[in-house]
Amino acid sequence: xxxxxxxxxxxxxxxxxxxxxxxxxxxxxxxxxxxxxxxxxxxxxxxxxxxxxxxxxxxxxxxxxxxxxxxxxxxxxxxxxxxxxxxxxxxxxxxxxxxxxxxxxxxxxxxxxxxxxxxxxxxxxxxxxxxxxxxxxxxxxxxxxxxxxxxxxxxxxxxxxxxxxxxxxxxxxxxxxxxxxxxxxxxxxxxxxxxxxxxxxxxxxxxxxxxxxxxxxxxxxxxxxxxxxxxxxxxxxxxxxxxxxxxxxxxxxxxxxxxxxxxxxxxxxxxxxxxxxxxxxxxxxxxxxxxxxxxxxxxxxxxxxxxxxxxxxxxxxxxxxxxxxxxxxxxxxxxxxxxxxxxxxxxxxxxxxxxx
Amino acid sequence: xxxxxxxxxxxxxxxxxxxxxxxxxxxxxxxxxxxxxxxxxxxxxxxxxxxxxxxxxxxxxxxxxxxxxxxxxxxxxxxxxxxxxxxxxxxxxxxxxxxxxxxxxxxxxxxxxxxxxxxxxxxxxxxxxxxxxxxxxxxxxxxxxxxxxxxxxxxxxxxxxxxxxxxxxxxxxxxxxxxxxxxxxxxxxxxxxxxxxxxxxxxxxxxxxxxxxxxxxxxxxxxxxxxxxxxxxxxxxxxxxxxxxxxxxxxxxxxxxxxxxxxxxxxxxxxxxxxxxxxxxxxxxxxxxxxxxxxxxxxxxxxxxxxxxxxxxxxxxxxxxxxxxxxxxxxxxxxxxxxxxxxxxxxxxxxxxxxxxxxxxxxx
Numbered sequence: 001x002x003x004x005x006x007x008x009x010x011x012x013x014x015x016x017x018x019x020x021x022x023x024x025x026x027x028x029x030x031x032x033x034x035x036x037x038x039x040x041x042x043x044x045x046x047x048x049x050x051x052x053x054x055x056x057x058x059x060x061x062x063x064x065x066x067x068x069x070x071x072x073x074x075x076x077x078x079x080x081x082x083x084x085x086x087x088x089x090x091x092x093x094x095x096x097x098x099x100x101x102x103x104x105x106x107x108x109x110x111x112x113x114x115x116x117x118x119x120x121x122x123x124x125x126x127x128x129x130x131x132x133x134x135x136x137x138x139x140x141x142x143x144x145x146x147x148x149x150x151x152x153x154x155x156x157x158x159x160x161x162x163x164x165x166x167x168x169x170x171x172x173x174x175x176x177x178x179x180x181x182x183x184x185x186x187x188x189x190x191x192x193x194x195x196x197x198x199x200x201x202x203x204x205x206x207x208x209x210x211x212x213x214x215x216x217x218x219x220x221x222x223x224x225x226x227x228x229x230x231x232x233x234x235x236x237x238x239x240x241x242x243x244x245x246x247x248x249x250x251x252x253x254x255x256x257x258x259x260x261x262x263x264x265x266x267x268x269x270x271x272x273x274x275x276x277x278x279x280x281x282x283x284x285x286x287x288x289x290x291x292x293x294x295x296x297x298x299x300x301x302x303x304x305x306x307x308x309x310x311x312x313x314x315x316x317x318x319x320x321x322x323x324x325x326x327x328x329x330x331x332x333x334x335x336x337x338x339x340x341x342x343x344x345x346x347x348x349x350x351x352x353x354x355x356x
Numbered sequence: 357x358x359x360x361x362x363x364x365x366x367x368x369x370x371x372x373x374x375x376x377x378x379x380x381x382x383x384x385x386x387x388x389x390x391x392x393x394x395x396x397x398x399x400x401x402x403x404x405x406x407x408x409x410x411x412x413x414x415x416x417x418x419x420x421x422x423x424x425x426x427x428x429x430x431x432x433x434x435x436x437x438x439x440x441x442x443x444x445x446x447x448x449x450x451x452x453x454x455x456x457x458x459x460x461x462x463x464x465x466x467x468x469x470x471x472x473x474x475x476x477x478x479x480x481x482x483x484x485x486x487x488x489x490x491x492x493x494x495x496x497x498x499x500x501x502x503x504x505x506x507x508x509x510x511x512x513x514x515x516x517x518x519x520x521x522x523x524x525x526x527x528x529x530x531x532x533x534x535x536x537x538x539x540x541x542x543x544x545x546x547x548x549x550x551x552x553x554x555x556x557x558x559x560x561x562x563x564x565x566x567x568x569x570x571x572x573x574x575x576x577x578x579x580x581x582x583x584x585x586x587x588x589x590x591x592x593x594x595x596x597x598x599x600x601x602x603x604x605x606x607x608x609x610x611x612x613x614x615x616x617x618x619x620x621x622x623x624x625x626x627x628x629x630x631x632x633x634x635x636x637x638x639x640x641x642x643x644x645x646x647x648x649x650x651x652x653x654x655x656x657x658x659x660x661x662x663x664x665x666x667x668x669x670x671x672x673x674x675x676x677x678x679x680x681x682x683x684x685x686x687x688x689x690x691x692x693x694x695x696x697x698x699x700x701x702x703x704x705x706x707x708x709x710x711x712x713x714x715x716x717x718x719x720x
Contacts, residue, residue, distance in 0.1 A: 015623055111684065115692040183642050190648040192656050199659040201685060218634045
């Protein structure tokens with residue numbers, strides 16, 4: 001007997017039986033699973049201001065790089081994606097390769113943070129963190145690594161305070177929002193941001209999550225969970241899956257005023273690349289970025305399209321600048337095997353060569 | 357007063373009908389000249405023979421008809437004209453119904469009814485009201501204007517719904533029996549348009565009285581809820597439409613692939629193929645300007661609903677000894693400003709301390 005779609009009935013029955021077996025074993029796995037392990041690389045709290053915390057990672061080599069680097073993560077989601085578990089930790093890889101790392105943890109904004117502005121983040125928290133590191137290491141300049149939106153903030157910071165930055169690394173960082181090939185950028189352009197911020201004050205993380213899920217509704221809401229059935233009877237694979245799952249929905253709220261300006265002036269008006277963005281009393285001129293620049297992008301990035309990242313290299317005033325493109329996705333830049341084998345080693349060696 | 361009026365009215369009616377009856381008594385055949393009780397002003401030959409006599413007949417006729425009526429001659433002439441107009445209206449109806457020109461189908465009957473209806477009140481005024489005493493005419497006029505306003509209002513209110521009933525029915529049929537998502541989306545859009553032109557206006561009417569603000573807020577919340585629901589339905593309709601169309605495409609393509617034997621062989625392969633197709637379809641729709649606008653509208657309507665619900669909730673809770681979100685926002689602003697001041701002062705102090713340390717003279 002053959003079904004009308006010409007898919008033999010026998011293989012179908014076999015698949016169904018296998019699936020059932022996995023489901024039964026999976027239930028047992030899930031009852032006993034331990035998926036701790038994210039954000040476990042050793043670090044100490046060295047500075048804090050409001051909800052922002054500055055951590056210093058414990059060096060894993062005897063003589064780490066002389067110039068420490070500050071990692072500035074995005075306000076969206078949490079930094080521990082770079083330290084998702086010890087086997088795949090991007091941060092651990094950087095430490096093991098000799099970098100001295102600091103990281104800003106933005107925390108979880110609450111209602112009282114609705115009035116925080118881009119100035120507070122860039123000229124306040126980031127600047128204070130940089131000053132702390134400079135003072136602690138008795139250095140004029142430190143290295144800055146910006147990730148995604150944190151990369152945009154780092155770029156702005158480096159343009160405003162070039163005297164404090166030795167080398168700038170930007171990863172999956174949007175700078176040119178005038179492109180048409182990124183859904184997030186396209187949708188953001190049409191949004192009534194004022195209405196969102198005026199309504200919420202502090203924009204909830206769940207609101208952001210719905211937006212991200214809608215970017216790939218089938219893949220992120222259905223297919224992903226169908227795929228997990230294959231891993232159900234494997235505790236390690238399931239633990240990896242659950243760690244990522246936890247991270248994906250661990251979305252901090254967004255401080256309203258900063259969110260309003262970032263979306264309006266960057267996403268909608270594309271002021272940064274045009275040289276029209278004003279932070280504090282200063283216009284952000286990307287040509288002020290004269291320090292070495294390493295710009296790293298993910299070719300399959302569905303959140304920050306490569307076209308929004310590439311223009312940075314032409315916009316800055318640096319002579320020593322490099323653009324690296326990897327065939328990975330936005331998150332794959334940190335958690336994929338390529339991240340361990342290619343991205344982290346490149347970043348580390350590039351910085352160390354310029355930190356002597 | 358009422359009895360006087362009724363007497364006047366019935367007398368006027370009686371006289372009028374008698375006068376008309378006499379006027380149109382047959383002028384030919386067996387009827388004798390002496391049988392003519394009324395004026396014969398329509399008999400033009402005798403009119404020519406004796407103009408003065410006919411003029412008297414006419415005035416007698418008017419006198420008979422309106423002998424209980426206290427109006428000026430000008431008014432009377434006006435009423436005569438109105439009467440003729442009424443007659444003409446009836447004639448028009450008859451003419452329209454005349455077998456030589458009239459085809460008795462639904463459309464033609466509807467047309468005549470509409471024409472008749474449009475002339476109806478004028479007809480009543482000409483035929484009936486003109487003969488009422490002044491006070492009653494004034495009362496009628498007020499009533500008439502009120503009725504007309506009411507009719508217009510109701511007509512304006514229901515026109516959006518009655519105007520596209522056929523269209524709605526057709527779309528509903530396609531949606532139900534042909535599983536057509538375009539029809540579903542179109543129904544929602546049309547329904548919303550109708551709502552905006554009718555019920556929304558009622559909800560947006562200004563309220564009065566001590567609870568004015570609360571009433572307006574409640575109505576506004578209802579309106580925002582309806583807008584939110586319809587926008588969401590449209591949005592998800594679009595999303596489901598993509599899924600449905602993709603599945604149709606996949607089935608068609610699969611049938612084609614089967615001919616050459618290239619079709620996915622297992623369920624897993626088929627699922628992968630389908631998932632890839634559906635992702636492609638979503639990307640295609642998502643990147644359109646229309647979808648971005650729809651997305652923005654969905655978010656906007658969600659925000660509007662939340663804002664109104666929050667305000668309403670604050671209104672309800674205002675009698676309780678609880679701080680409202682708006683109160684807290686004001687407090688947060690104060691705290692934010694104070695924090696910033698403290699930060700600036702702290703930095704200034706640190707700077708001064710550093711300076712004082714650097715300029716301090718060496719200890720003896």
